[in-house]
Amino acid sequence: VPRQSKPLSSAHVFTFHRQPEPETLEISRAAEVFQTTLQILKNRARQRHERDITAPDKSYTVFALQYFWTCFTILCVRQNPLWGAANTPLVRWLPAEYEDGEREPKGWNQGRLHNGFQLPSPHEVSKKILRTSSMGKEDVYSHMLVEWGQYIDHDISFTPQSSGSAAFQTGVDCLTTCENVHPCFPIQVKQKHNRRGKSCLPFFRSVAACFLSFGSDIEKSLQRQQMNAITSFMDASVVYGHTPKMESSLRDPSGLNGKLVVNCKFKDHKGRPYLPFVNKHSVLHTLWMREHNRIAEVFKHMNGHWNSETIYQETRKIIGAVHQIITMRDHVPKIIGSKSFEDYIGPYRGYDPTTDPSVSNVFATAAFRFGHATIPQIVRRMNESFQEHEHFPSLRLHHTLFSPWRIVKEGGIEPTLRGVIGTAAKAFSANMLLSDEVTERLVVLNTPQHMDLASLNLQRGRDHAIPGYNEWREFCGLKRIKTLDDFQEVVKDCKVAKKILEIYKHPDNIDVWLGGLVEKFLPGARVGPLFACLIGKQMKALCDGDRFWWEADGVFTQQQRAELSRVSLSRLICDNSDIKQIPLDSFIFRKYPSGFVSCDQIPSINLEAWRDENSPGELKKLSQQIY
Structure with a gap:
């Protein structure tokens, strides 16, 4: 929690930016220098031969390759490619579509035609298609579904932008x-x-990533790629950090109990800890910090011979597993629908060493950004009866951005938690997409003016040279859009379909984020068929390609897996907050008190399954006594 007592203006929030680590910056600088040098060599070759080189010249390409291979081996290339590792390129499921074949985004060259037409400005698309002042209908799901999507996205992908x-x-x-x-x-x-x-x-363009291998196609190897600065694995790195230095800074400095560091100045009225100063996160992160320390305290007493490192690692292992379970069992099926979950993911069949778990560029840049259409205009804060809080009223979204101090100063995490549980998510549709809170009043760090999230998303896809909507439909085995009738069948809103084609002029020019966003939802889903496919394929890769996935052989015992299957987000909230009544599934919207149960009725893990055989004594049910 930062040391602030009043809201920050958009010009004074830069210190809480999600900054890349020094290693990430070093690698990205090397990649940027490499890309720039290639461009200089290309320009010199053009001048020397007095001709326009529209494709990479083999002579300068090979020269540059040999030279910079020597210079940047340590920074850019590992001995073996590390699937899912931090500071490696986002995976390309389809080839990049740069205007010059190498690094210039779509729309870079003014007057350049795509399928016979210029691409529309993202701002024009935002203004005419995406922007809405309407809230949309209430969903059957709570706003927690939205919050969890954003939270888990921060656990598996982070594409840093140019910092200068x-x-x-x-x-x-x-x-x-x-x-x-x-x-x-x-x-x-x-x-x-x-x-x-x-x-x-x-x-600002996303920073460049260094290539990992050349393969058989040198030209593609030298294309600009974007970086995932964190691990792709669903490993709770959002709680523990993704570098040794960051991890060390988040651990209790005493090093004696295997716990995470807490705020030494502030606690809630029950003595529960808050996150330390200058931590950029708030409610869900606070819950996980408390849950780690709760379990670590149990292990300290239950397995008295464990040292602090063993306590820490065994607790972290459980927290990582719970992240995976809540996401794959409770969250993803609600997003893509049970049918798509069965088709694209299905039952777990064990670790597959041939599966690359790395996050794909289209997933991070387009498909998983569907949630931006569910961002609310109002952040609700509720009392114990899940009504508007008497002392801490609800706030417009732009008044809450980068203001985690409100957690300490304005009632703790409970009012906000009740707000996300007790508020129905926004059910967006093709004619009611992004709230004007994020298209007209978005606060972006390092930028002294309000921005437009829809424009940023569209421009980011072009920056990354992501292929268009039709290419991805074909990739997923879906019918390409050729006519207005085709598009109307997919969108189910004639006016929206017609307006989009009028702006883009050609169906192959439609940006994938927009096209996927306006598709009619699949039954029981919150996305259409394209995003269901892309999200499903990514989630399948994340679990099958992770040798430490919680269900993989040897990771947990059979008894431990049985106990882990009892976890829920509702139980986590009960154990680490002052909330006493809650729906069994926090992602389902219920109007209080209907559908709410006492925390006593929600199953919990029996940590006895982790008792070491060499541990002396009996401390049954200690986990229920902590806090």
């Missing part, structure tokens, strides 16, 4: 220029957007 405000070669300021100069890729707007008369929104 100036272009690498020219020194152009990306916050002020409206020209496309690497790494600046500003979003063009038709009307002047601010008092200074700028006709664009600033945009």
Whole structure:
């Protein structure tokens, strides 16, 4: 929790930005230098031969390859590719579609035609298609479904943006220029957007990632790739950190009890700890910190001969498993529907060493961003009867961004937790998509003006050279969209389908994030067939390609797996907050008191399954006594 007592303005929140680690920055700088040098060599070759080189020249490519291979081996290339490791490229399920074949995003060259037409500005698409002031209908699911999606996304993917405000070669300021100069890729707007008369929104390209192997196609190996700065595995790295340095900073400095560090100054009224100062996260992260320390305390007494490292690692192993269970058993089926879950994921059949668990570019950049259409305008805070809180009223979204101090100063985590449990999620549709809270008043760190999340998402897909909507439909075995009738059949909203085709001019030009977002939901799902496919394939890879997946042989005993299967998000909330009544499934919306049960009725794990045979004494049911 930061040391603040009042809300921060958009110009003073940069210190809480999710910054990449030094190792990530070092690798990305090496990749950026490599990309820039290739471009310089290409330009020199063009001048020397007095001809336009539209495809990479083999001579300069091989020269650059040999030279920079020597220079950046330590930084860029590992002896063996590390699937799912931090600071490695996002996987390409389909080839990148750069305008120059190498690094220039879609829309980079003004006047460039795609299928005979210019691509529309993301800002125009946002304004005419995506922006809404309507809240939409109430969903059968609670807002916790939205919160968990964002939370778990932060556990498996983080694509950092260029951290400097100036272009690498020219020194152009990306916050002020409206020209496309690497790494600046500003979003063009038709009307002047601010008092200074700028006709664009600033945009920083994602940092480049170093290639891991050349394979048989050198040209593709030298294309710009984007980085996943954290591990792709669903391993609770969002709780424990994804580097040794970060992990060490999050552990109790005493090193004697295997616990996580807590705030030494503030506690809630029951003595429960908060996160330490300057931690950027809040409610769900607070729950997991408390849960780790609760279990660690049990292990300390139950297995008295365990040292602090054993306590820490065994507890972390459980926390990671619970993340996987809640996500795959309780969350994903609600997102993609039970039929798609069966088709794309199915029952677990064991670790598959041939499966790459790395997060794909299209998943991180488009498919899993479907949740942006469910972001609410209002953040609800509720009392014990799940009504508007008397002392801490609900807030407009932009008043809560980067303000975790509210947790300490305004009633603890309970009012906000009750709000996400006791509020129905927004059920978006093709004609009611992103709230104007995120399209007109979005606070983006390092940017001194409000931004537009829809424009940012569309521009990010183009920055990453993600193929269009039709290419991904074909990838998933779905029918390509060729006519307005085809599109209307998929969208089920004639006006929206017609408007999109009028703006894009050609169905192959439709950005994948927009196309997937407007598809009609599958039965029992919160996405259409395209995103169900892409999310399902990614989740399948995450579990099958993880040799430490909780169900894999040798990870837990049969008895431990049986106990882990009893976990739930509701039990986690009961054990680590002052909430006494809750739905059995926190993702299902119930109007209090209907559908709420006492915490005593919610199953919990019996940690006796982790008692070491060499541990002396009997401390039955100690887990229920802690807190």
